[in-house]
Amino acid sequence: MSFQLALELLPPTLADGLILGLLYATIALGYTMVYGVLGLINFAHSEIFMVGAVVAVELLTYVLAGSSLHPVAQLVLAMIVAAAVSAALAGLAERIAYRPLRRSNAPKLAPLITAIGISLFLQDAVRFVESLFGQFIRPFPSMPFFDIPLPLTPNDSVPMKSLVILIVAGAMLAGLRYTVNQTRLGKAIRAVATDRMAASLMGIDVNRIVMLTFLIGGALAGVAGTLYALQFGRVDPFSGFIPGLKAFTAAVLGGIGSIPGAMVGGIVLGLIEMLIGTFVPILTNNAIGTEYKDIFAFGILILILIFKPTGLLGRPSTEKV
Amino acid sequence: MAPGFPKRSVWLIAYTLAVTLLCVFVFTGNGLIDTAAFLALLVPLFIASDFDKCDPRVGMPVFAFVLLCALPIIGMRNTFYLDVAIQVGIFAVLALGLNIVVGFAGLLDLGFIAFFAVGAYLWAIVSSPHGAALLGVGFPLQGDAFFVVAVAAVFVAAGTGALLGLPVLRLKGDYLAIVTLGFGEVIRVLANNLDKPVNITNGPQGIAAIAQPLTEVAGALATTTAPAFKWQALIYYAVVLTLVLVAVLANRRLDSSSIGRSWLAIREDEIAAQAMGIPLVRTKLIAFATGAAFAGTMGVLFAAKQTFVSPESFDFNQSIGVLAMIVLGGLGSIRGVMMGAGLVTILNLQVLKSLSAGLNHLRATGFEIFGWSFANLPTQFEPSKYERLIFGLILIAMMLYRPRGLVPAQRRPISAKNAGRVS
The missing domain is CATH 1.10.3470 (ABC transporter involved in vitamin B12 uptake, BtuC)
Known part of the structure; x- marks a missing residue:
């Protein structure tokens, strides 16, 4: 491969990688918050994200399409509704499937297994509902505004949607950091994350805080779903699975439980994935195709877990007996 | 009735034989009925393998009969x-x-x-x-x-x-x-x-x-x-x-x-x-x-x-x-x-x-059904x-x-003397 070609391909690859990374990061925030508070991997998070994406697409297709609103306003409306639906779903999952298990003396694997159950249930429930109205693979409605090219380098451009994703994801991170670090609610969340028992002795309603954490994580997933549908142009009931897995990888990469870690992990993973997906096929003459990028992503997860289990920004944890 | 040969065992044997005969001779060709008969044949397997409730002297032969005799015959049909x-x-x-x-x-x-x-x-x-x-x-x-x-x-x-x-x-x-x-x-x-x-x-x-x-x-x-x-x-x-x-x-x-x-x-x-x-x-x-x-x-x-x-x-x-x-x-x-x-x-x-x-x-x-058409x-x-x-x-x-499942695992205590032996 000539150096020239590499130089030409690099800027758009990096831009795509950054956008993909931001999407992973926004999903990873939900994983990392719930993990921080409960020490639970919320497997259902990927499906809550998927439901958000589906709701946003349906809303934009059937309700907002005819309106005279500016595309950005339409998107914001869709995001709000998707966030509300996803948050409600996450809250419901916590209420039905996780909270009862915290009270009872259930086996250690129980919450993980119910989480998988919820995620399977949601996949098929959405597929069923969607197929009642036709195809269950839903295209994102055509919105030319988001495809307006913005110049990146003299030769390359990025579409408007990349800028939208950059802004929204940035706002999400900033908003979440502010909430967790500066508000009363954030203080309570951090207290519960540090020590649930001690927090409840200090008068914090732990169940309420856990519920709020799920609601916030769910709302973020709904927004992330909308952005994901915007970026990739289609959603289906199974489109949450792989991004969810990658986002979890990102959360671990950055240090699970850490909010800036999720952001850093997401961006690093997105960049690595795009770089590998673009350059490895060229370098190996297509012997190793783009399909292998998932394998690299999981390979990275395994390497991180071996050499730095606390992730890039995670604090080392001591085992308590 | 002989002691140690409770009524339940008789029922189990009778049921197994009846279902087997039903499966062998009354194959309707109707998917639903055949399926039901086939499933009914699997019930004895479940009952007979519960040695706490079923005498192994009865359970084992019933179990073997269903697996080695009844199922192959039906399967060959x-x-x-x-x-x-x-x-x-x-x-x-x-x-x-x-x-x-x-x-x-x-x-x-x-x-x-x-x-x-x-x-x-x-x-x-x-x-x-x-x-x-x-x-x-x-x-x-x-x-x-x-x-x-x-x-x-x-x-x-x-x-x-x-x-x-x-x-x-x-x-x-x-x-x-x-x-x-x-x-x-x-x-x-x-x-x-x-x-x-x-x-x-x-x-x-x-x-x-x-x-x-x-x-x-x-x-x-x-x-x-x-x-x-x-x-x-x-x-x-x-x-x-x-x-x-x-x-x-x-x-x-x-x-x-x-x-x-x-x-x-x-x-x-x-x-x-x-x-x-x-x-x-x-x-x-x-x-x-x-x-x-x-x-x-x-x-x-x-x-x-x-x-x-x-x-x-x-x-x-x-x-x-x-x-x-x-x-x-x-x-x-x-x-x-x-x-x-x-x-x-x-x-x-x-x-x-x-x-x-x-x-x-x-x-x-x-x-x-109730005025609603399928x-x-x-x-x-x-x-x-x-x-x-x-x-x-x-x-x-x-x-x-039922976090422990339909048939929860039994905790079998093992004394030091018997450690390593299968109970």
């Missing part, structure tokens, strides 16, 4: 039921393998089907024309090599398990779940894409024309009423039955062995176990490799029976299906796991399909297409209401 029994057997062994990893050692493995795939592709490649093009002289192997390869698969799959386990088993349970999930995906991606640069797996098309074992025996036994394919199915049934037996015995022995005790200790409290001198990584690795070995062997059998493998057979759904079996039956409970495997497989293969067919029939005839039922309403939904509900409901 209609090989579909033999097929179902074989599938149940394959999944029962898979479930027993996963039971070691999840039930005994408490390591959540979400990519278990990957080891099954390893075994299946192993036999597919060495015994098909496709593999011959790849491996050269001496291939494809004949069907007789099946048993050798099945044993080899034990080691190949165990090796794969150890290879994956080594880096990840130092992690805490939650991470392990995700990594194994990722590993399952990796194996699927590899199976889908290793058709270039060297064509190993033939990609999404899969590998066809895989050799079957003992075809000449089936051929020799063939008559006009019982053609060779029926005998072939019977041979598979015998092989599966043997493997299930081996798997059950292995599970029981392992459970009572010192390694089984170590698994239990790790499952209950890793730190305490470590403090008692149990080597964590090695013990977990053994669990992982043992479970994988079960799956690998069954993979070989699966490939031979289907004579075709493709990446589709090894997706995440399958891993979850096996998990649903052991959660439903009862983690760590051998009898429960067997029952779970039977229930889920039959649910998948028969009940859901029959239900779909029944609903379609009602829809087509416009059957009405013709209005949307055509998307097909239970057989929504197995994930059902598995999901099973997993949630079981964890909430």
Whole structure:
């Protein structure tokens, strides 16, 4: 491969990688918050994200399409509704499937297994509902505004949607950091994350805080779903699975439980994935195709877990007996 | 009535004989009724295997009668039921393998089907024309090599398990779940894409024309009423039955062995176990490799029976299906796991399909109930297409209401004197 070609391909690859990374990061925030508070991997998070994406697409297709609103306003409306639906779903999952298990003396694997159950249930429930109205693979409605090219380098451009994703994801991170670090609610969340028992002795309603954490994580997933549908142009009931897995990888990469870690992990993973997906096929003459990028992503997860289990920004944890 | 021969036993024997006769002589050809009769025949298996409630002197013969006599006879009349029994057997062994990893050692493995795939592709490649093009002289192997390869698969799959386990088993349970999930995906991606640069797996098309074992025996036994394919199915049934037996015995022995005790200790409290001198990584690795070995062997059998493998057979759904079996039956409970495997497989293969067919029939005839016509039922309403939904509900409901499963594992106390002996 000539150096020239590499130089030409690099800027758009990096831009795509950054956008993909931001999407992973926004999903990873939900994983990392719930993990921080409960020490639970919320497997259902990927499906809550998927439901958000589906709701946003349906809303934009059937309700907002005819309106005279500016595309950005339409998107914001869709995001709000998707966030509300996803948050409600996450809250419901916590209420039905996780909270009862915290009270009872259930086996250690129980919450993980119910989480998988919820995620399977949601996949098929959405597929069923969607197929009642036709195809269950839903295209994102055509919105030319988001495809307006913005110049990146003299030769390359990025579409408007990349800028939208950059802004929204940035706002999400900033908003979440502010909430967790500066508000009363954030203080309570951090207290519960540090020590649930001690927090409840200090008068914090732990169940309420856990519920709020799920609601916030769910709302973020709904927004992330909308952005994901915007970026990739289609959603289906199974489109949450792989991004969810990658986002979890990102959360671990950055240090699970850490909010800036999720952001850093997401961006690093997105960049690595795009770089590998673009350059490895060229370098190996297509012997190793783009399909292998998932394998690299999981390979990275395994390497991180071996050499730095606390992730890039995670604090080392001591085992308590 | 003789003492020690309670009334219940008489009922059990009478019921078994009655259902067998019903199955043998009254085959209606109607899917729903035949299915019901077939399912009724499996009930004695469940009752007879409960030695707390059923005298083994009665239970064992009933059990053997159903498995060795009734099922083969029905299966020879209609090989579909033999097929179902074989599938149940394959999944029962898979479930027993996963039971070691999840039930005994408490390591959540979400990519278990990957080891099954390893075994299946192993036999597919060495015994098909496709593999011959790849491996050269001496291939494809004949069907007789099946048993050798099945044993080899034990080691190949165990090796794969150890290879994956080594880096990840130092992690805490939650991470392990995700990594194994990722590993399952990796194996699927590899199976889908290793058709270039060297064509190993033939990609999404899969590998066809895989050799079957003992075809000449089936051929020799063939008559006009019982053609060779029926005998072939019977041979598979015998092989599966043997493997299930081996798997059950292995599970029981392992459970009572010192390694089984170590698994239990790790499952209950890793730190305490470590403090008692149990080597964590090695013990977990053994669990992982043992479970994988079960799956690998069954993979070989699966490939031979289907004579075709493709990446589709090894997706995440399958891993979850096996998990649903052991959660439903009862983690760590051998009898429960067997029952779970039977229930889920039959649910998948028969009940859901029959239900779909029944609903379609009602829809087509416009059957009405309370003034509401089935013709209005949307055509998307097909239970057989929504197995994930059902598995999901099973997993949630079981964890909430019966976290120890339908047949909870018994804690068997073992005194120092008897340690290491199977009770």
